[in-house]
Amino acid sequence: MADESLDRLIDPDLMPIVQSQRDRMGSRPPLHAVTPAMMRERAAAEFEAYNADPLPLHAVRDFTISHGGRDVAVRLYEPEAGLTGPILVHFHGGGWTIGSPQLEDASTRQLARDARLRILSVDYRLSPEHPFPAPLEDGEAVMGWLRAQAEQMAVDPDRIAICGASAGANVALGTVLRLRDTGQPLPARVVLLYGAYLGHCDTPSHRAFGDGAFGLTSAAMDYFWLNYTGVDNDQRHPHAVPIKADLSGLPPVFLNHSGLDVLADDTIQLAQAMRDAGLDVTHHAYAGAIHGFTQYVKISALARDAMRTTADWLAGPLATG
Numbered sequence: 001m002a003d004e005s006l007d008r009l010i011d012p013d014l015m016p017i018v019q020s021q022r023d024r025m026g027s028r029p030p031l032h033a034v035t036p037a038m039m040r041e042r043a044a045a046e047f048e049a050y051n052a053d054p055l056p057l058h059a060v061r062d063f064t065i066s067h068g069g070r071d072v073a074v075r076l077y078e079p080e081a082g083l084t085g086p087i088l089v090h091f092h093g094g095g096w097t098i099g100s101p102q103l104e105d106a107s108t109r110q111l112a113r114d115a116r117l118r119i120l121s122v123d124y125r126l127s128p129e130h131p132f133p134a135p136l137e138d139g140e141a142v143m144g145w146l147r148a149q150a151e152q153m154a155v156d157p158d159r160i161a162i163c164g165a166s167a168g169a170n171v172a173l174g175t176v177l178r179l180r181d182t183g184q185p186l187p188a189r190v191v192l193l194y195g196a197y198l199g200h201c202d203t204p205s206h207r208a209f210g211d212g213a214f215g216l217t218s219a220a221m222d223y224f225w226l227n228y229t230g231v232d233n234d235q236r237h238p239h240a241v242p243i244k245a246d247l248s249g250l251p252p253v254f255l256n257h258s259g260l261d262v263l264a265d266d267t268i269q270l271a272q273a274m275r276d277a278g279l280d281v282t283h284h285a286y287a288g289a290i291h292g293f294t295q296y297v298k299i300s301a302l303a304r305d306a307m308r309t310t311a312d313w314l315a316g317p318l319a320t321g
């Protein structure tokens with residue numbers, strides 16, 4: 001049940017999204033109660049309007065990379081002609097079960113333009129067909145391919161950054177941990193947007209928002225975690241549940257979280273653990289935001305501001321190398 005006092009905190013631009021989600025809750029099965037195929041169809045239909053009339057960029061193209069015996073579909077966003085040097089590898093959200101680069105097309109275009117940065121968005125394999133560690137294997141392959149093709153792609157290997165939103169933030173961080181633990185080069189910077197890092201739903205933010213009044217539910221997150229890992233939390237690998245991992249030695253990290261989100265405490269706890277590990281951490285909180293709010297850049301000034309803040313954090317250091 002929605003709390004009217006909390007409703008007053010919502011960014012007004014996002015309130016129609018929240019109300020639409022609430023209206024649908026009573027008229028169809030919850031997300032975790034339908035098949036993955038139905039989930040994917042539902043998500044594609046819901047976000048079609050938000051990705052319509054895309055922000056013009058110089059070029060956007062889909063292709064497949066091959067590296068280490070693995071083929072991975074990707075989408076390259078080029079906001080301007082002739083950009084060289086830095087590049088951002090991006091992982092979309094969707095509970096490791098739904099989504100694609102197209103699902104976050106609007107926000108990815110916005111970030112590419114704001115940062116004046118090429119973005120390579122990864123169409124990683126999804127659960128339950130391809131559970132952990134399949135997405136990390138795909139991330140590792142893309143990072144390796146970029147370094148191997150650096151000259152051809154006009155990429156500076158020292159200015160490759162990595163980014164993810166929601167489950168994609170988990171995949172991005174898991175990929176970085178996998179690279180570090182196997183002795184491979186690390187990205188220059190890491191961007192993690194409202195991600196899932198704890199492996200469980202026993203947090204104050206889950207207790208406050210888990211009923212779905214502001215979108216994502218605790219029941220859905222329980223389903224997604226099990227779908228991705230196939231085991232209970234005490235058996236989940238630290239690369240799947242980053243709060244369990246040794247976080248030392250990672251590059252500078254930018255995190256944000258939404259205030260009205262079951263996953264808020266995931267970011268709060270991870271940010272503190274990263275500080276405790278001695279990392280360079282930048283953390284932004286958006287009190288009036290819901291989970292996934294940056295996908296609504298076309299209608300929300302708050303989402304656009306969040307993208308600009310992220311872009312500013314990325315662009316300066318990557319540009320100066």
